[in-house]
Amino acid sequence: MAEDEESNPLLPRQEPKPETKHEMKPEAEKNHEMKPLAVAAAAAVKNVGGPPPPPAALPIGWTAEGLPVGEQLTQKSQWESGIFSCLGKSDEFYSSDLEVCLLGSMAPCVLHGSNVERLGSAPGTFATHCLPYTGLYLIGNCFFGWNCLAPWFSYPTRTAIRRKFNLEGSCEAVARSCGCDGGLLMDEAQHEQCESSCDFATHVFCHSCALCQEARELRRRVPHPGFTAQPVLVMVPPGGQTMGRGA
Numbered sequence: 001m002a003e004d005e006e007s008n009p010l011l012p013r014q015e016p017k018p019e020t021k022h023e024m025k026p027e028a029e030k031n032h033e034m035k036p037l038a039v040a041a042a043a044a045v046k047n048v049g050g051p052p053p054p055p056a057a058l059p060i061g062w063t064a065e066g067l068p069v070g071e072q073l074t075q076k077s078q079w080e081s082g083i084f085s086c087l088g089k090s091d092e093f094y095s096s097d098l099e100v101c102l103l104g105s106m107a108p109c110v111l112h113g114s115n116v117e118r119l120g121s122a123p124g125t126f127a128t129h130c131l132p133y134t135g136l137y138l139i140g141n142c143f144f145g146w147n148c149l150a151p152w153f154s155y156p157t158r159t160a161i162r163r164k165f166n167l168e169g170s171c172e173a174v175a176r177s178c179g180c181d182g183g184l185l186m187d188e189a190q191h192e193q194c195e196s197s198c199d200f201a202t203h204v205f206c207h208s209c210a211l212c213q214e215a216r217e218l219r220r221r222v223p224h225p226g227f228t229a230q231p232v233l234v235m236v237p238p239g240g241q242t243m244g245r246g247a
């Protein structure tokens with residue numbers, strides 16, 4: 001009768017019972033989980049009296065390229081020149097710094113377009129930023145008596161430069177000069193908002209100086225897009241040759 005029930009295809013088949021090896025799985029997993037703890041304890045005993053292990057890297061909110069959280073903490077660098085260094089520095093870029101000073105004083109629209117062109121390196125970038133800046137510059141001077149509209153258009157360039165090259169902002173510079181760390185009082189998002197507000201304030205109250213500082217920084221870090229072309233080799237044919245007749 002048992003053989004008929006086993007051979008009948010209409011009856012459900014009974015699954016075989018698991019072997020007794022699986023019953024030991026929880027204990028094996030428990031031993032496997034305790035192995036890392038034992039290794040860590042042995043390493044702690046081994047490091048007694050030695051130097052402490054290095055601290056883990058802390059995440060930051062903004063990287064050099066303006067990316068969000070996920071990168072390691074890096075020390076921010078300072079600007080190549082101060083905001084009031086109108087004549088620049090006495091180095092190989094001194095003549096370029098004088099040009100920047102003249103453009104910032106007489107034609108800030110050209111200087112702003114040149115800065116964005118170096119930063120973006122895209123065709124047509126100069127015109128798309130120089131022309132709107134010129135319009136805002138003329139409207140502000142005609143109706144309000146000073147250049148109060150163009151800084152709203154140009155200050156994001158300073159923020160982009162600061163993020164791209166991992167430069168310290170105005171809030172960090174003030175905190176460093178006072179000997180305190182203002183970054184401990186706020187998180188990274190609030191800190192970045194504070195630095196962006198400082199960038200805007202810098203362009204409003206020291207607009208020409210801010211444009212010149214950004215231009216000096218870019219000219220020392222990024223070559224002009226027009227100077228990145230490959231050199232052209234010119235082949236000069238040899239001069240005419242004559243054959244002398246034998247005597």
